[in-house]
Amino acid sequence: MAQEEPPATAAAMPPWINRLIITIILWAALALLAYSALRELRGLVSNLVIALFLSFALEPAVNWLHRHGWRRGLATGAVLFSLFVTGLILIGLMIPILVKEIGQFIQAVPGWLDRLSRFTKKCCNADISTAHLTQQLQGAKSDVTKFAANIAGNLLGFGVKVLSAVFNLLTIGLFTFYFVTDGPRIRRSICSLLPPQRQREVLWAWETAIDKTGGYFYSRLLLAIINGSLMFVVLLVLGVPFALPLAVFEGLVAEFIPIFGTYLAGAAPILVALADKPINALILFIYITIYQQIENAVLSPRLSARTMELNAGIAFGAAIAGGSIGGIVGAFLALPAAAVIQAFAGNYIKRYEVMDSALTTIDAPPPPRAPRNTLWSRYQARRKRTATQSETRDGPGPHTTDGPGGRRLSDRRYRADGARGRGGIAGRSCGDRDRDAGRGRRERGHRLALAERAGLRGACRAWTAHLAGARRGSGDAGQRCPGGDPRRARTRRGPPLPEPPRRVLRHRGRWRAGARRDSSRGPRGGGGDRPHDREGRRADVLRRAPRALGGVRGARPETILFDLMQRRGRTGLSSGVIATAMEKKDKVAVSLVDDAVWALGIALASAQNLLDLEAIIIGGGLGDRLGQPFIDRIAAAMEPRLFVPDNRPKVLGTELGDLSGAIGAAVLAGG
Numbered sequence: 001m002a003q004e005e006p007p008a009t010a011a012a013m014p015p016w017i018n019r020l021i022i023t024i025i026l027w028a029a030l031a032l033l034a035y036s037a038l039r040e041l042r043g044l045v046s047n048l049v050i051a052l053f054l055s056f057a058l059e060p061a062v063n064w065l066h067r068h069g070w071r072r073g074l075a076t077g078a079v080l081f082s083l084f085v086t087g088l089i090l091i092g093l094m095i096p097i098l099v100k101e102i103g104q105f106i107q108a109v110p111g112w113l114d115r116l117s118r119f120t121k122k123c124c125n126a127d128i129s130t131a132h133l134t135q136q137l138q139g140a141k142s143d144v145t146k147f148a149a150n151i152a153g154n155l156l157g158f159g160v161k162v163l164s165a166v167f168n169l170l171t172i173g174l175f176t177f178y179f180v181t182d183g184p185r186i187r188r189s190i191c192s193l194l195p196p197q198r199q200r201e202v203l204w205a206w207e208t209a210i211d212k213t214g215g216y217f218y219s220r221l222l223l224a225i226i227n228g229s230l231m232f233v234v235l236l237v238l239g240v241p242f243a244l245p246l247a248v249f250e251g252l253v254a255e256f257i258p259i260f261g262t263y264l265a266g267a268a269p270i271l272v273a274l275a276d277k278p279i280n281a282l283i284l285f286i287y288i289t290i291y292q293q294i295e296n297a298v299l300s301p302r303l304s305a306r307t308m309e310l311n312a313g314i315a316f317g318a319a320i321a322g323g324s325i326g327g328i329v330g331a332f333l334a335l336p337a338a339a340v341i342q343a344f345a346g347n348y349i350k351r352y353e354v355m356d357s358a359l360t361t362i363d364a365p366p367p368p369r370a371p372r373n374t375l376w377s378r379y380q381a382r383r384k385r386t387a388t389q390s391e392t393r394d395g396p397g398p399h400t401t402d403g404p405g406g407r408r409l410s411d412r413r414y415r416a417d418g419a420r421g422r423g424g425i426a427g428r429s430c431g432d433r434d435r436d437a438g439r440g441r442r443e444r445g446h447r448l449a450l451a452e453r454a455g456l457r458g459a460c461r462a463w464t465a466h467l468a469g470a471r472r473g474s475g476d477a478g479q480r481c482p483g484g485d486p487r488r489a490r491t492r493r494g495p496p497l498p499e500p501p502r503r504v505l506r507h508r509g510r511w512r513a514g515a516r517r518d519s520s521r522g523p524r525g526g527g528g529d530r531p532h533d534r535e536g537r538r539a540d541v542l543r544r545a546p547r548a549l550g551g552v553r554g555a556r557p558e559t560i561l562f563d564l565m566q567r568r569g570r571t572g573l574s575s576g577v578i579a580t581a582m583e584k585k586d587k588v589a590v591s592l593v594d595d596a597v598w599a600l601g602i603a604l605a606s607a608q609n610l611l612d613l614e615a616i617i618i619g620g621g622l623g624d625r626l627g628q629p630f631i632d633r634i635a636a637a638m639e640p641r642l643f644v645p646d647n648r649p650k651v652l653g654t655e656l657g658d659l660s661g662a663i664g665a666a667v668l669a670g671g
Contacts, residue, residue: 046326047168051175053333055183056213058083062180076180080173108241112275197648200636208343213336223299224251227291231269234287238280240273256332257319262292314338347640559588579625597630601637604651609643615650623653 038045058079065075179186187206191199228251235243246269254265266288274281315335322334354360564570564577573592581589604616618631635651642648 043168044171046329047171048175050329050333051172051179053213053336054172054176055179056210056336057217058176058180058214059183059210060214060218072184073181076177079180080177084173116275197639200632204347204636205344209340212339212343216336216339219300220255223295224255226299227251227254227295230291234284235269238273238277238283240269240276240280240284242272246272314342560584560586561588575625582626593626593630597633597637600634602641604634605638605641608638608647608649609641612647613649615652618651618653628653 058076061079062072062075065078066072070078187203191202194202228247231250232243232247235246240246249268250265252265253261255261257264266285270281270284270288273284315338318334318338319331321330322337323331326333559581561573561577561581564580565573568574568577570577578589578592582593607613608616618634623630631651631653635648638651639648
């Protein structure tokens with residue numbers, strides 16, 4: 001018999017298993033090697049990260065100097081040198097005062113504790129023993145004295161620490177200088193390795209990091225200076241001891257530590273004032289509360305509205321995480337890093353419409369309350385009914401104007417004149433039109449106030465809307481009655497004219513003669529706006545717009561657009577005016593161009609989704625004057641809104657001069 005073969009005990013191992021095991025081992029070894037290298041180089045990595053964020057913070061100032069004729073290296077050196085000198089001056093001023101006042105503080109604490117113990121015993125019948133704390137303070141004072149006496153023995157260790165700190169500062173300064181000076185060259189080298197789409201993403205990320213980080217540091221530093229200076233003045237007026245260190249502590253801690261920094265910074269001066277004079281502590285508490293409300297409502301939104309839009313919970317968590325990772329420096333850099341990450345996430349993460357639910361309702365309005373039938377409500381309803389009945393019976397209330405000989409006449413008198421055939425207007429009188437015009441002026445004043453509160457961008461949008469809707473009749477005061485017979489119109493002063501040869505037009509606050517009546521419109525004048533009416537209203541809007549953008553009545557506007565229009569003799573915002581204002585970094589011009597880029601991105605993306613275009617030509621005045629950066633911004637605004645991201649059209653600018661019309665667009669697209 002043939003000998004039987006033993007059965008197979010296991011299946012053959014697939015060949016890819018060996019490759020997978022080898023790949024995992026290699027990646028694990030590389031990760032372990034990288035971790036070991038980072039542990040050894042953690043000091044250098046920390047210095048690089050700090051230098052990178054400092055370069056983001058300093059680049060706006062360097063760019064400003066570079067635009068004003070400075071070389072980039074010289075501008076960077078000047079900014080770093082001024083920062084270094086400012087730090088040395090602050091340290092030189094603070095150290096002697098801090099050493100002196102800390103010693104006085106240690107000496108004064110036992111007396112404060114003794115007074116606190118006697119106060120609690122007298123007020124609350126509670127005996128608080130302060131002997132142990134006093135003994136510890138005396139021990140700390142003796143330790144400081146011994147350290148000062150043995151400074152020669154500790155000189156070597158102290159010198160090593162000083163040299164290490166100086167070396168780290170020099171390393172951070174050199175890397176910061178390199179990142180800022182060669183920033184364009186570094187960005188160009190990185191973009192040369194990427195396709196055009198990735199280049200736009202990298203440049204957008206870099207610009208976002210500069211805006212968020214630089215805006216955060218500058219706004220926080222300015223708020224810290226304001227807060228600390230006001231606190232120093234208040235402490236000096238109240239006579240609270242240790243005013244300078246407490247003011248510095250208040251300014252830095254309250255502005256650079258999120259959420260609880262405000263309470264921590266305010267607690268220190270209040271406790272010191274409480275130990276000195278309780279009434280001063282109460283005054284300080286009231287001042288800190290009022291100042292924080294003013295800062296949160298007025299100062300911080302104006303300084304940080306366009307730099308940091310970070311949720312309070314995210315800011316709190318980022319500060320704790322940064323402090324755990326990198327200590328004080330990590331907590332200091334956590335907020336701008338979180339703002340940059342949030343901007344990236346908002347740009348790349350796709351969002352969807354949220355379904356309606358009680359769990360997703362934000363700030364749901366309370367249910368309407370049933371009206372209460374009070375005595376006052378009944379009185380108001382009765383007054384309203386009486387006024388309605390009176391107006392229905394007699395028409396609107398009297399509206400006085402100047403009559404013949406300067407006498408004050410009312411609309412009822414004019415209606416009576418019209419009934420007797422003396423040139424008055426039956427039905428709706430010119431006085432009614434004047435009242436409507438006054439109502440229009442009040443509405444325009446309300447829009448002006450809203451624009452002043454909304455800021456520069458809100459003001460521009462409000463006045464643009466007003467320009468678009470200027471034909472609503474809000475400026476008809478003193479003109480002819482729109483829709484009425486021009487022969488029955490009256491001037492601002494004097495009686496009604498029986499047969500006026502020309503109508504009267506208000507222009508720039510003065511009264512002048514206008515064009516003759518167009519007889520082709522019929523006996524009632526057509527009821528539409530004449531060209532002179534529109535020009536007068538437009539001139540009135542252009543006259544009021546600078547005051548609206550100035551914020552208060554008679555203030556200088558925060559834009560140069562209107563000055564450029566006047567110097568060039570323009571009646572509107574031409575492309576040359578906007579381009580010149582953009583070169584000078586005018587806030588209103590930048591805001592208008594930002595809105596235009598956003599709107600063009602939406603419109604062109606919709607056209608691409610519908611028509612599947614091969615190329616889009618950006619022409620016109622702004623396209624030619626603002627150039628390729630403007631076109632790149634429009635292309636970047638289109639991309640998130642395309643249905644098929646891979647099917648992107650060419651976005652090109654016209655470069656053919658007078659041939660930038662349809663022929664030039666066809667030639668450029670074909671080439």
